[in-house]
Every structure is written in C-alpha cells, then in structure tokens.
Amino acid sequence: NAGVTQTPKFRILKIGQSMTLQCTQDMNHNYMYWYRQDPGMGLKLIYYSVGAGITDKGEVPNGYNVSRSTTEDFPLRLELAAPSQTSVYFCASTVDRGGYTFGSGTRLTVV
Amino acid sequence: GESVGLHLPTLSVQEGDNSIINCAYSNSASDYFIWYKQESGKGPQFIIDIRSNMDKRQGQRVTVLLNKTVKHLSLQIAATQPGDSAVYFCAETDDYKLSFGAGTTVTVRA
Numbered sequence: 373n374a375g376v377t378q379t380p381k382f383r384i385l386k387i388g389q390s391m392t393l394q395c396t397q398d399m400n401h402n403y404m405y406w407y408r409q410d411p412g413m414g415l416k417l418i419y420y421s422v423g424a425g426i427t428d429k430g431e432v433p434n435g436y437n438v439s440r441s442t443t444e445d446f447p448l449r450l451e452l453a454a455p456s457q458t459s460v461y462f463c464a465s466t467v468d469r470g471g472y473t474f475g476s477g478t479r480l481t482v483v
Numbered sequence: 484g485e486s487v488g489l490h491l492p493t494l495s496v497q498e499g500d501n502s503i504i505n506c507a508y509s510n511s512a513s514d515y516f517i518w519y520k521q522e523s524g525k526g527p528q529f530i531i532d533i534r535s536n537m538d539k540r541q542g543q544r545v546t547v548l549l550n551k552t553v554k555h556l557s558l559q560i561a562a563t564q565p566g567d568s569a570v571y572f573c574a575e576t577d578d579y580k581l582s583f584g585a586g587t588t589v590t591v592r593a
Contacts, residue, residue: 414583471517474526
C-alpha cells in the first residue's frame with residue numbers, strides 16, 4: 373500500500389496563476405480531507421469529502437475548489453493564486469472516525 | 484468544530500526523562516481525541532487516540548490522559564529519545580472532522 377500520495381511536493385506559482393494539487397489514496401477510504409498548515413500553526417480544514425460525489429467546505433475554503441469523482445482521488449484546485457495561499461497543504465483520509473492517514477504534503481509558494 | 488489549544492508552544496526535555504505535553508479543548512461535545520507527531524518536512528503521524536468513555540489509554544512508551552471535567556488532554560512520553568523530537572498536535576472531533584491545536588515543539592537534549 374502506498375497510503376496517501378500527494379503531488380507535486382513543491383511548487384512556486386505566480387500571483388493569478390492556477391494549479392491543481394493531486395491526492396490519491398489506495399486504502400479504499402471513504403473520508404478524505406484537505407488541510408493547510410501555515411508556519412508555526414496547526415492544520416486548518418479547507419474541504420472534505422465523505423464519499424465519491426460528495427464534498428463540503430471546511431474552515432477556510434475561500435480560493436479553493438475540490439471534486440471527488442472516484443473513491444481514490446481528491447484533487448484540490450487553486451484558482452487565481454494569491455500570496456495568502458502560500459502554505460503547506462496536506463491531504464488525509466480515513467475509513468471511519470479513526471485516525472487520519474496523511475500524505476507527505478505539498479509546499480506551495482505564491483510570488 | 485471549536486478550537487483545540489496546547490498549553491506550551493515549546494518543551495525541552497533531557498534524553499531519558501519523561502515528557503508531558505498538555506492540551507486544552509473547548510468543545511464539550513467532542514468525543515474522540517488523537518495525538519499526532521509531525522517531524523520536519525513530513526505529514527502528521529498518528530500516535531495514540533482516546534474516546535470520551537475512557538480516562539487513560541496506553542501505548543508503547545506513550546500514555547494519553549483525558550480529563551473531561553476540565554476539558555484537558557495530555558500525552559506522556561516515557562524515557563524520551565532523540566527520535567521523539569518533533570511537533571506534537573492534539574486533535575478533537577465530535578463528528579468526522581478533526582480540529583487541530585497549534586502544536587508543541589519538543590526538543591530532546593542529549
């Protein structure tokens with residue numbers, strides 16, 4: 373099992389550009405999440421999904437979009453990147469109300 | 484969910500000593516709590532969890548204590564090792580979305 377795989381690991385974007393952060397899990401988990409982590413801070417929930425075709429906003433959804441067409445994939449889309457979106461992004465999944473399995477993160481810098 | 488906070492942002496521990504990391508939570512409806520460890524450049528890693536019907540749970544070298552009366556959670560690490568140096572987060576939930584505290588950075592002195 374690869375667990376939760378995130379790509380890319382690093383990315384530099386210019387203001388106004390768009391990109392998609394990829395997240396794939398091979399554990400057949402229903403629940404998937406996107407968090408962002410700013411320096412010295414905890415994780416803030418951006419979006420989550422309880423199954424294919426179902427997504428919902430978390431604490432900080434502005435500037436982001438998600439889709440969940442399959443159980444395995446949960447991409448995060450950034451439209452019109454802004455410096456405030458400079459952060460480390462983590463994808464996570466879980467089968468139920470258990471501990472999350474996290475990916476290794478995507479470090480994004482918007483300049 | 485409501486915020487979950489940690490009492491101290493940093494903790495310096497002598498190798499071999501026991502570590503105690505504290506966390507206060509504010510959502511009285513939370514019924515599931517988890518401690519995570521995050522090493523530099525990596526994603527958070529599950530350490531141990533506890534449900535609200537328990538006061539204490541032990542793992543390998545780690546113990547989690549839950550005091551629902553004062554909404555307090557702690558993580559005890561026995562015989563702290565250099566590999567325990569990391570940021571530790573508590574997380575809580577009353578559904579299926581975890582809320583994370585800001586973290587405590589633990590540094591182990593040789």
